[in-house]
Amino acid sequence: MKGFLQLLGEKDYPEEKKKEFIDIAVQELNRAEEVINDFLTFARPAFEKEEQIEVDKELNQVLNVLNPLANFNGVKITKKYSSGLVILGDRSKFKQGFINLIKNGLEAMPNGGELIVQTFRTGTVIHILVRDTGLGMTEEQIARLGEPYYTTKGQQGTGLGMMVTFSIITAMRGKVEIKSQVGIGTTFHIRFSNLLDEK
Structure with missing residues (x-):
């Protein structure tokens, strides 16, 4: 450079x-x-503060940041939100984690497609689903996702983004499930049990 x-x-x-x-x-x-931002996430404590996170509001901010990339790749973004979902955690880290995750989905659709972000609640669990109609991943790629420096993007990726995302979700007492088919797309299913009304 x-x-x-x-x-x-x-x-x-x-x-x-x-x-x-x-x-x-x-x-x-x-x-x-x-x-640099990803490295700094690991250099700092897991959470600098715990605060209320309005899930749909923060996800909208994430999507606003990534709209230019979606438009450039010709990707349609569909939102299916359940209103009033609130969890506890670090708001800025929540956004950072989902920016990394959703950006990956958009980059998996260089020739267009659809990205669906869905939220809902079952009992004491809040669910966030991120689906793309992109390139998809093999079982081996899914198993290695989140490993330090492992990337499916070749020289364009560092492998740090998803590692940071998984670390943030785990620190917020969340769990990630991944389903993918090559040529069909990928779904990330994130479950959070740290609801505000349980505090």
């Missing part, structure tokens, strides 16, 4: 190439920021 930025200072360099280098530099800076 340093070399690209140095070339931008060359007067005779074509403007078209300069724009291309700027785009590459921005992409790499965004990637570096993601890696």
Whole structure:
């Protein structure tokens, strides 16, 4: 990236190439920021504070952040929320975890598709389902998901994002179940039992 930025200072360099280098530099800076944020998550205590998390409100904020990527990939986002679901945990870490998870789903649909985010409650458990119609994963890939530095994205991935997501969900006393079929898509089923009304 340093070399690209140095070339931008060359007067005779074509403007078209300069724009291309700027785009590459921005992409790499965004990637570096993601890696730094993921490392910092492990450097800090699991939760800095425990607060009320309005599930649908926070998921909407996550989807607002990721809408540009969804639009770029031609992905339709469908929301199926049950209202009034509140859990306890660190709000910023909750958002970080679901940004990583949903971003993975969007990146698995480079040629378009649908992403469904659903929430509901059964008894004392709050459920969050994230379904995509993307590339899908093999059983081996599912088993390794969340391992340090394991990624299904080749050189584009670090393997840290899902590791962070699983760590956050576990710290919030949650559980993750994954179902996937190659060429069909993937469903992440997250269950939280740390409801506000149990506190």
